[in-house]
Amino acid sequence: MFRGRGIALKLALIFVVAGVVPMATLGFVGYRLARDSMTETSTEFFVQRVAVDTANNLDVIATNKREATRLLAWSTPLRDNVYELLGSAEGSARHDAALSLIRADLNNWVDVLGTVDLLAIVRPDGTISATNSRARPTRTGFFADTPPGQPRNLWDREDSNPLAGYSVANRVWWPKTAEHEVILIDSHREPLVIESYGYPRFLDEDVDKVERDRIKNPEAYTFAFAVGIPNPPGIDEAGGPISSQATLVAFHNWTAIQDHLDAVNESFAHHERYHSAYTFLFAYDANTIIAHYYRRLYDGKLVEDHGLADFRDAMVKARDRTGTYRYVYRKEKISGFAPVDSTGWEVGFGINVEDFNGPVVRLRNLIIGWSLGVAALIVVLVAFFSPRITRPIRELIAQAREIARGNLDARVAIDSHDEVQELGASFNAMAEELKESNKKLIEAEKRAAWQEMARQVAHEIKNPLTPIKLSAQLIEKAWRDEHPDFERILRDGVRNIVSQSDSLRQIAADFSDFASFPKRNLEPQRLLPLVESVVQLYSNREETGVEVSVEALAGADVEVKVDANELRRVFINLFNNALEAMPEGGRLTVSLLPLEDDEGRAVIDIRVKDTGCGIAPELTERLFEPYFTTRSSGTGLGLAIARKTIEGYGGTISLQSAVGEGTSVCITLPIHLG
Ligand code: ADP
Numbered sequence: 001m002f003r004g005r006g007i008a009l010k011l012a013l014i015f016v017v018a019g020v021v022p023m024a025t026l027g028f029v030g031y032r033l034a035r036d037s038m039t040e041t042s043t044e045f046f047v048q049r050v051a052v053d054t055a056n057n058l059d060v061i062a063t064n065k066r067e068a069t070r071l072l073a074w075s076t077p078l079r080d081n082v083y084e085l086l087g088s089a090e091g092s093a094r095h096d097a098a099l100s101l102i103r104a105d106l107n108n109w110v111d112v113l114g115t116v117d118l119l120a121i122v123r124p125d126g127t128i129s130a131t132n133s134r135a136r137p138t139r140t141g142f143f144a145d146t147p148p149g150q151p152r153n154l155w156d157r158e159d160s161n162p163l164a165g166y167s168v169a170n171r172v173w174w175p176k177t178a179e180h181e182v183i184l185i186d187s188h189r190e191p192l193v194i195e196s197y198g199y200p201r202f203l204d205e206d207v208d209k210v211e212r213d214r215i216k217n218p219e220a221y222t223f224a225f226a227v228g229i230p231n232p233p234g235i236d237e238a239g240g241p242i243s244s245q246a247t248l249v250a251f252h253n254w255t256a257i258q259d260h261l262d263a264v265n266e267s268f269a270h271h272e273r274y275h276s277a278y279t280f281l282f283a284y285d286a287n288t289i290i291a292h293y294y295r296r297l298y299d300g301k302l303v304e305d306h307g308l309a310d311f312r313d314a315m316v317k318a319r320d321r322t323g324t325y326r327y328v329y330r331k332e333k334i335s336g337f338a339p340v341d342s343t344g345w346e347v348g349f350g351i352n353v354e355d356f357n358g359p360v361v362r363l364r365n366l367i368i369g370w371s372l373g374v375a376a377l378i379v380v381l382v383a384f385f386s387p388r389i390t391r392p393i394r395e396l397i398a399q400a401r402e403i404a405r406g407n408l409d410a411r412v413a414i415d416s417h418d419e420v421q422e423l424g425a426s427f428n429a430m431a432e433e434l435k436e437s438n439k440k441l442i443e444a445e446k447r448a449a450w451q452e453m454a455r456q457v458a459h460e461i462k463n464p465l466t467p468i469k470l471s472a473q474l475i476e477k478a479w480r481d482e483h484p485d486f487e488r489i490l491r492d493g494v495r496n497i498v499s500q501s502d503s504l505r506q507i508a509a510d511f512s513d514f515a516s517f518p519k520r521n522l523e524p525q526r527l528l529p530l531v532e533s534v535v536q537l538y539s540n541r542e543e544t545g546v547e548v549s550v551e552a553l554a555g556a557d558v559e560v561k562v563d564a565n566e567l568r569r570v571f572i573n574l575f576n577n578a579l580e581a582m583p584e585g586g587r588l589t590v591s592l593l594p595l596e597d598d599e600g601r602a603v604i605d606i607r608v609k610d611t612g613c614g615i616a617p618e619l620t621e622r623l624f625e626p627y628f629t630t631r632s633s634g635t636g637l638g639l640a641i642a643r644k645t646i647e648g649y650g651g652t653i654s655l656q657s658a659v660g661e662g663t664s665v666c667i668t669l670p671i672h673l674g
């Protein structure tokens, strides 16, 4: 796209660097800042706040249950009836009446509280003397035979409580009930409740999913409060007016806790960003999972099952305080944690880090996409506009090349209304000036050439005119004086005049040849007869004193492609030059020899050799220049014309000479091969 468009490429680079790089850098830095500040500050604050809120709410719920338990234990009817029950013999009418009243009271409370599974009156020796006989109204019906909300008895016969006489003295929490007014029993899975409600008993590895969900249903879990039941008012015993006659143990159903965690989960479940958030609850050991959005994680251990010992340590270290912890559990997560004051449980609230990073990641992607888009747009725009920007420049380049090639009429047409247009205008002006001065130069050269020519012509013509005039005057004088030798004088004079006239004609012919480039008529010609026909003209040996001969070697009778008259004139000039070099007579030899030239072409080599005066070697190249002559009557054009003619046939001509020995002109012509 940018080939031969250096300017366009540079423009694109400038725009991309100037526009996209700062934007991308700013975006990247902004992205880092936003990501760090959001995850480090807001996220930590957020997860901590939710953990604290949840812990506070659980604290309220637990306190509620505890106070409800205390309220029941301290209520007057229960204190009186328990006093009555424990003070009467088993099987007596008083005993049965008290038991019946207590049972009715407890059943009533189970209904009223709604979330308690079992209310048990426990004697100081740890044996159970009374419980409710009505089942907690279940909501799901998962474990109940009756539809949700309908009252149901735990046993068929109310008066035969299977739990009566059952001892809890072996429970780890039992001794503590003697020491404290109220204690939390974190039993979680209480066999008494499991038996009474028919909850599944064991958790094998082998159980299928349905069975596991039954076991790990929050409804099958409990937390309990144990409260001492004071003596009835006015009864003063050794322990004082409120010393316990028995203990009320209230097993609250775990749904009260899990429901609240689920409510927190639910509040985030549909949030577009925080839907991955979930809550969980650890026992006081900060290790055992006692509530979780995922029920299957119930009873799991943070350290042993999930390898998050650091998380446990962080919570233990921050004991009674809130904090955050980052960890990887499938995905990178951050959790806030906070203790439930009244129970010592640890609440956790976790969220996937990517949820928080989502917007900043989108911001980053937006920046990347935007940068790429802008870069692409710039490239497209530059690709689109660069021809408009560079076309005038390329036009300038093209026209400058035209001028360099010699076309001075080259002009640029630029309509860009900018500096390039100015450049184009001055280019055109420059071209115009160049053309103008070139024209003047040519005219000056022409004028100089014609002046030179005229001077030469005048000079050449003047030379023969003098002897003609002298001869004519001589004849006239002899005739007037009636000279006795008049006849000879007349003959000599006329001969001179004729010869000088011939010379004039020759001068005229040479000039006209040189100036007019007569039209050539190239045709294959046999060379040997042509040479012989010229030699014929010079055969009058008495007149010239020169012996002319032709030597043709074997294979020299070849054809050449030439203009016969033109080539003949070349030879005439060469022969004339030779005769003029041998005024006292001599020998003129023409030899023909077929050869191969340097390039392997078949050529015929023609040598015209005389035994004349010769010429100094340093002059030999200059002889071929026009107007170079050593003769007063010469034009100096003969050899110049000869060279132009021979080279026009694709041949060569050269001259070797030795002063006093003679001269040899060497011509080669390509052989015409049919
Ligand atoms: P011109 O014959 O009018 O002088 P040419 O071009 O024919 O002009 O020859 C140029 C010059 O070259 C001659 O003046 C002469 O000095 C020299 N020249 C040419 N041919 C010969 C030759 N065969 N021997 C000696 N000099 C020669």
Ligand code: MG
Residues within 6 Å of the ligand: 573, 576, 577, 634, 638, 639
């Ligand atoms: Mg000549």
